[in-house]
Amino acid sequence: MKKFRVGVLGATGAVGLEMMKILAEREFPIEELVPMASARSAGKQIDFNGGKVTVKEARKEAFKGLDIILGAAENDIAEAFADDIVNAGAVFIDNSSAFRLNDNVPLVIPEINKEDVKKHCGVIANPNCTTIVSLMAVKPISDISPVETMVVSSYQATSGAGINGPIELMAQTKAISEGSDIPAPNVFQYQIAYNVIPQIGGFNDNGYSTEEMKLMNEGRKIMHLPSLKVSCTCVRVPVVRSHSVSIQLVTKKKVTPQEAMKAVAAFPGDVLKDDLPNSVYPMPLDTSDQDLVFVGRIREDLTNQRGLMLWCCGDQIRKGAATNAVQIAEEVIKTL
Amino acid sequence: MKKFRVGVLGATGAVGLEMMKILAEREFPIEELVPMASARSAGKQIDFNGGKVTVKEARKEAFKGLDIILGAAENDIAEAFADDIVNAGAVFIDNSSAFRLNDNVPLVIPEINKEDVKKHCGVIANPNCTTIVSLMAVKPISDISPVETMVVSSYQATSGAGINGPIELMAQTKAISEGSDIPAPNVFQYQIAYNVIPQIGGFNDNGYSTEEMKLMNEGRKIMHLPSLKVSCTCVRVPVVRSHSVSIQLVTKKKVTPQEAMKAVAAFPGDVLKDDLPNSVYPMPLDTSDQDLVFVGRIREDLTNQRGLMLWCCGDQIRKGAATNAVQIAEEVIKTL
Numbered sequence: 207m208k209k210f211r212v213g214v215l216g217a218t219g220a221v222g223l224e225m226m227k228i229l230a231e232r233e234f235p236i237e238e239l240v241p242m243a244s245a246r247s248a249g250k251q252i253d254f255n256g257g258k259v260t261v262k263e264a265r266k267e268a269f270k271g272l273d274i275i276l277g278a279a280e281n282d283i284a285e286a287f288a289d290d291i292v293n294a295g296a297v298f299i300d301n302s303s304a305f306r307l308n309d310n311v312p313l314v315i316p317e318i319n320k321e322d323v324k325k326h327c328g329v330i331a332n333p334n335c336t337t338i339v340s341l342m343a344v345k346p347i348s349d350i351s352p353v354e355t356m357v358v359s360s361y362q363a364t365s366g367a368g369i370n371g372p373i374e375l376m377a378q379t380k381a382i383s384e385g386s387d388i389p390a391p392n393v394f395q396y397q398i399a400y401n402v403i404p405q406i407g408g409f410n411d412n413g414y415s416t417e418e419m420k421l422m423n424e425g426r427k428i429m430h431l432p433s434l435k436v437s438c439t440c441v442r443v444p445v446v447r448s449h450s451v452s453i454q455l456v457t458k459k460k461v462t463p464q465e466a467m468k469a470v471a472a473f474p475g476d477v478l479k480d481d482l483p484n485s486v487y488p489m490p491l492d493t494s495d496q497d498l499v500f501v502g503r504i505r506e507d508l509t510n511q512r513g514l515m516l517w518c519c520g521d522q523i524r525k526g527a528a529t530n531a532v533q534i535a536e537e538v539i540k541t542l
Numbered sequence: 543m544k545k546f547r548v549g550v551l552g553a554t555g556a557v558g559l560e561m562m563k564i565l566a567e568r569e570f571p572i573e574e575l576v577p578m579a580s581a582r583s584a585g586k587q588i589d590f591n592g593g594k595v596t597v598k599e600a601r602k603e604a605f606k607g608l609d610i611i612l613g614a615a616e617n618d619i620a621e622a623f624a625d626d627i628v629n630a631g632a633v634f635i636d637n638s639s640a641f642r643l644n645d646n647v648p649l650v651i652p653e654i655n656k657e658d659v660k661k662h663c664g665v666i667a668n669p670n671c672t673t674i675v676s677l678m679a680v681k682p683i684s685d686i687s688p689v690e691t692m693v694v695s696s697y698q699a700t701s702g703a704g705i706n707g708p709i710e711l712m713a714q715t716k717a718i719s720e721g722s723d724i725p726a727p728n729v730f731q732y733q734i735a736y737n738v739i740p741q742i743g744g745f746n747d748n749g750y751s752t753e754e755m756k757l758m759n760e761g762r763k764i765m766h767l768p769s770l771k772v773s774c775t776c777v778r779v780p781v782v783r784s785h786s787v788s789i790q791l792v793t794k795k796k797v798t799p800q801e802a803m804k805a806v807a808a809f810p811g812d813v814l815k816d817d818l819p820n821s822v823y824p825m826p827l828d829t830s831d832q833d834l835v836f837v838g839r840i841r842e843d844l845t846n847q848r849g850l851m852l853w854c855c856g857d858q859i860r861k862g863a864a865t866n867a868v869q870i871a872e873e874v875i876k877t878l
Binding site: 356357397515 | 691692693695697711712715716719731732733736737738739740741745748749750758771772773775777779780781782786788790792799818819821823824825826827838839840841842843844845846849851853
């Protein structure tokens with residue numbers, strides 16, 4: 207079996223570390239793994255597949271000879287290195303939002319549009335975490351009749367802001383429990399312990415946050431539905447891991463809750479959790495540290511005859527980021 | 543000035559205690575205050591207006607001579623005593639959901655429909671907490687053009703489940719912080735610490751929880767909009783106090799965000815918190831222990847040209863329950 211040289215850009219962050227864990231878990235055919243980060247982290251030893259690997263400084267020369275680079279860095283780093291990666295002959299599977307809407311960059315959730323991988327020109331983008339979790343729930347219904355509009359409210363975990371998000375949450379709850387001074391917010395705009403914050407990212411002129419616009423813009427591209435309309439409210443909640451999403455969706459023709467449940471249950475990567483008499487529904491505690499998106503509370507929309515309501519949860523670091531990127535890499539190596 | 547004999551039924555619960563605090567705060571003209579609870583609590587001394595009052599057992603004879611009974615008990619208690627209260631000649635202002643939809647029972651948010659108080663036949667109902675917080679935000683917009691549909695997702699505080707809700711949350715976070723065994727859920731269906739639970743109340747056959755149906759059913763009555771349609775998802779979040787609500791609303795004619803902001807800012811009981819460049823928006827930490835509903839994130843709905851999106855927070859024990867009941871009592875005594 208052919209093996210590949212894989213780099214992870216931003217290997218010391220929450221998503222980067224998870225990517226390495228998932229590469230090992232899924233037995234990705236690796237010849238050599240090269241974790242890369244800023245000069246500050248170079249030389250650091252990190253765990254990989256039962257052994258240790260040494261972090262290299264991310265720089266132009268480091269990409270030579272690699273087949274695939276998984277990007278887990280911020281937009282500015284992704285932008286700084288994209289050309290170098292492509293020129294070095296590697297495929298860049300990037301988790302930042304820098305290239306997601308570029309015409310020549312496929313934006314892929316493998317269960318939904320893996321055929322788009324083939325159109326890449328060196329860069330493939332991994333969608334936003336809330337977008338992935340939401341579309342995994344919506345796509346099987348949209349396959350019955352195309353979704354036209356969605357009204358969405360999210361309940362996003364603190365780890366979506368990186369490793370320091372849950373650390374800040376935990377430090378604040380601990381201080382409150384001990385009666386000591388509550389550490390000032392640093393990762394989040396305000397205290398997140400016992401609070402919810404309706405801001406993720408900066409705000410655009412239209413009153414939506416950058417995070418809130420992603421589901422519409424990325425959803426149109428991923429589902430090949432250029433006229434999809436989405437109104438989203440993204441909210442940070444004091445959860446450690448896994449995003450939850452409340453969705454109202456209107457389809458072109460009516461889809462019944464029973465048809466939707468059947469489609470969700472049959473969709474790869476989804477689990478139907480919908481048994482109300484037994485209080486079975488998705489919750490973030492149950493979806494953490496695994497790859498499946500849980501979908502439930504599927505019911506008629508009382509405001510629109512072609513509408514459905516649903517609730518879904520998924521681990522935004524795994525399926526919402528790292529796992530999805532590795533799944534894309536699995537598609538890419540079929541073409542190499 | 544005329545003074546009144548006031549009873550509080552369920553005086554030892556979260557809402558009952560708050561009602562007594564608010565009666566004192568608002569200098570309600572009280573001749574005598576009689577806290578009432580089950581036989582188990584009878585004889586207990588509780589604080590009132592700088593002094594102490596003694597809890598009486600709630601029984602038929604106890605209502606004699608009282609002018610107003612504020613009800614802070616569950617449905618079964620409210621149902622058991624309503625006739626006795628009315629027959630004793632008192633007005634029953636009840637916070638339970640037992641009588642809210644009865645035709646001869648006014649359901650009142652004083653800022654919205656205080657004139658309905660006059661139609662009472664002895665019982666006036668206090669609306670559901672999420673209904674009050676949501677309608678306080680929506681009513682000024684609906685006054686410009688009537689709201690036709692709403693899609694709503696709530697972020698409800700643990701104290702909405704009573705005094706033991708936050709105690710359970712705090713005990714769980716403390717155990718997690720100390721690395722000890724997490725106390726089993728008792729108030730909530732599942733662990734609420736670092737989790738969110740999409741169930742409040744039991745479920746109806748239509749897949750909605752009892753809590754989720756209240757906003758439509760009560761909203762129609764309070765706003766005198768019999769054809770209002772609401773699809774609601776009610777979710778418990780690890781917050782101590784104050785409910786938050788994400789709302790999409792569609793009005794008969796288009797209302798611009800600027801018109802909506804102006805109307806909200808001018809509405810008694812509301813505060814407009816909407817200054818995105820400075821990260822000013824409503825948050826539950828900021829609305830706790832006071833009576834105003836904070837409204838913000840007002841923006842165009844991207845799915846419907848006649849739609850608006852907004853976010854609001856309010857203290858569900860105060861404006862969402864106790865304060866609203868005392869405000870109703872203030873209207874009632876104008877007629878006595």
